[in-house]
Amino acid sequence: MPDVYRALGDSTRRRILSMLKQGNKIQKEIVEAFDISQPAIKKHLNILLEEKIISESWDGKYRIYSLNPEVLQIAYHEMLQYIGELLDDQLVSLKNYVEKGEFRDEQD
Structure with missing residues (x-):
């Protein structure tokens, strides 16, 4: 069972989820929405991926992130x-x- 509460315990991750609630986003769109580095955002995305709250797919050279509401x-x-x-x-x-x-x- 994913530890959803671990993932939701951080305000940056909650903001990422709010963005994804509006629709799929490429990594660049997510990074540009924050005043922190790309590696820091990637760490937050990895936690969300580990807990299966989001999923990642590829479209050419772009990583696309989407919410797993289930x-x-x-x-x-x-x-x-x-x-x-x-x-x-x-x-x-x-x-x-x-x-x-x-x-x-x-x-x-």
Whole structure:
């Protein structure tokens, strides 16, 4: 399973994803949108590629990057499930606490 959160933890990578949300981009377009070096952008692109959030293809001499929204969708649904389970556990604990009436003892 890709570590989407590792990839999304950096603002430069989030900006790259926002660009790709608008459509495929060649590497030069991505590099020109930032005030950092081409090797630095390539490192960010490699992390996104490693996590399979983006894909890379070639058109002649140009590298074209595109978004893989399915990976983000899967991570989003897994996060919702995880948060739901956390909340369910907390609600069960709260229910048990209230049903035992222990909070009344603390108020007295």
